[in-house]
Amino acid sequence: MNKHDQLNMIKKDFINCKKVLSAIGDETRQSILLVCMETDCQTGLRVGEITAKTHLSRPAVSHHLKVLRDAGVILMRKEGTKNFYYINVRTKLGLLKTLVSNIETFMQNYHRSNEI
Amino acid sequence: MNKHDQLNMIKKDFINCKKVLSAIGDETRQSILLVCMETDCQTGLRVGEITAKTHLSRPAVSHHLKVLRDAGVILMRKEGTKNFYYINVRTKLGLLKTLVSNIETFMQNYHRSNEI
DNA sequence: TTGAATAGTTTAACTTGACGAACCATTAGT
DNA sequence: ACTAATGGTTCGTCAAGTTAAACTATTCAA
Numbered sequence: 110m111n112k113h114d115q116l117n118m119i120k121k122d123f124i125n126c127k128k129v130l131s132a133i134g135d136e137t138r139q140s141i142l143l144v145c146m147e148t149d150c151q152t153g154l155r156v157g158e159i160t161a162k163t164h165l166s167r168p169a170v171s172h173h174l175k176v177l178r179d180a181g182v183i184l185m186r187k188e189g190t191k192n193f194y195y196i197n198v199r200t201k202l203g204l205l206k207t208l209v210s211n212i213e214t215f216m217q218n219y220h221r222s223n224e225i
Numbered sequence: 226m227n228k229h230d231q232l233n234m235i236k237k238d239f240i241n242c243k244k245v246l247s248a249i250g251d252e253t254r255q256s257i258l259l260v261c262m263e264t265d266c267q268t269g270l271r272v273g274e275i276t277a278k279t280h281l282s283r284p285a286v287s288h289h290l291k292v293l294r295d296a297g298v299i300l301m302r303k304e305g306t307k308n309f310y311y312i313n314v315r316t317k318l319g320l321l322k323t324l325v326s327n328i329e330t331f332m333q334n335y336h337r338s339n340e341i
Numbered sequence: 342t343t344g345a346a347t348a349g350t351t352t353a354a355c356t357t358g359a360c361g362a363a364c365c366a367t368t369a370g371t
Numbered sequence: 372a373c374t375a376a377t378g379g380t381t382c383g384t385c386a387a388g389t390t391a392a393a394c395t396a397t398t399c400a401a
Contacts, residue, residue, distance in 0.1 A: 116263060123255045130250030137389085139239045146331060147232060156348060166391055171349060173389090190347040190398045198332045202325045209318045212262075216314045220267055253359085272378055282361050287379060289359090306368045306377040 115215050122208035129201050132180035137165065138173050145183070145196050153186055153193025231331050238324040245317050248296035253281065254289045261299070261312050269302055269309025 110118075132138060144162045145154055156174065160167045174194055177183045181201035186193045226234075248254060260278045261270055272290065276283045290310055293299045297317035302309045 116259065119262070120259060123249075123259075127250065127252065127255075130246050133239075134243065134246030134250050135388095136243065139243075143232065143236060143239075146235070146328075146335075157346095167348075168350085168392085169390055175349090190396095192348065196332060196336065198336060200328075200332075202328060205321050206325050209322050212316075212318060215262060216312060216316075219262075219265075220312065220314060251359095273376095283378070284362085284380080285360055291379090306366095308378065 112215075112219060115211070115218070119208070119211050119215060122204070122211055125201075126204050126208050128180040129182065129204060132176050132182055133202075135173070135176075137163075137169075138177055141170065141173055141177070142182070142196065145194065153195035155191055155193060159194070228331075228335060231327070231334070235324070235327050235331060238320065238327055241317075242320050242324050244296040245298060245320060248292050248298055249318075251289070251292075253279075253285075254293055257286065257289055257293070258298070258312065261310065267311070269311035271307055271309060275310070 133142070140163060141159060144159055148154055148158075148162075156167060156170055159165075159174075160170050163170065165173075174183065174185075178185060178194075182197060183194050184197045186195070249258070256279060257275060260275055264270055264274075264278075272283060272286055275281075275290075276286045279286065281289075290299065290301075294301060294310075298313060299310050300313045302311070
């Protein structure tokens with residue numbers, strides 16, 4: 110693959126990652142994710158439970174969950190009126206690794222000079 | 226390493242990555258990075274050159290370069306009044322891979338159930 | 342079918358970040 | 372010292388994101 114193609118791939122990676130980057134770049138959403146991980150939430154956590162474990166209001170939690178869901182970082186399961194949120198194991202976070210790897214490869218190929 | 230330690234590591238990863246995430250999550254800064262990569266900028270690019278290759282004003286470029294620099298994504302070299310910016314090969318981007326890997330490991334250990 | 346529980350949506354205030362104009366600081370050359 | 376070139380900084384403005392209050396929608400149980 111030539112330089113031009115590599116650059117185009119990185120451009121596409123950036124587009125793919127944009128939502129994930131801004132989703133998990135936010136401190137509030139990071140704490141929501143940590144709450145999900147801390148809890149034995151194989152069954153998922155409800156909005157109310159997350160609200161109780163943070164300093165946030167329910168609408169705020171709802172908003173951030175939507176952002177995380179749009180980014181593919183978490184998934185939701187409905188049960189009656191209850192919505193259970195849980196981390197998506199086959200997560201879009203993997204895209205970040207792809208992006209970084211592609212940048213690293215590009216730099217090794219074309220910008221070795223500043224690898225002092 | 227136990228669950229608690231793993232979670233603490235991920236918390237630290239989040240803190241380490243915060244700047245990088247918001248730095249490269251921004252579309253404008255992504256395009257600045259791409260300009261740096263497109264150009265054979267082993268010697269680095271000057272602010273004026275980046276301004277010319279984008280739709281941005283010089284102060285805007287200067288601002289974004291500062292953000293990228295604070296995040297450790299790019300480096301600067303001064304030569305007289307000229308400042309040359311170039312991508313940091315030993316970049317902090319690697320931190321992102323660490324973060325994602327640690328999350329993936331954690332999920333595999335403690336949340337296998339939703340790995341359908 | 343009514344009431345309670347759960348959670349999403351809308352609205353408006355607030356906060357944060359991005360932008361460009363104007364200004365200031367530093368260096369090189371004369 | 373003076374001038375030109377380069378680029379960082381400050382400031383006011385505008386746009387985008389975040390928040391909580393109030394409201395709406397859905398489901399379950401009696």
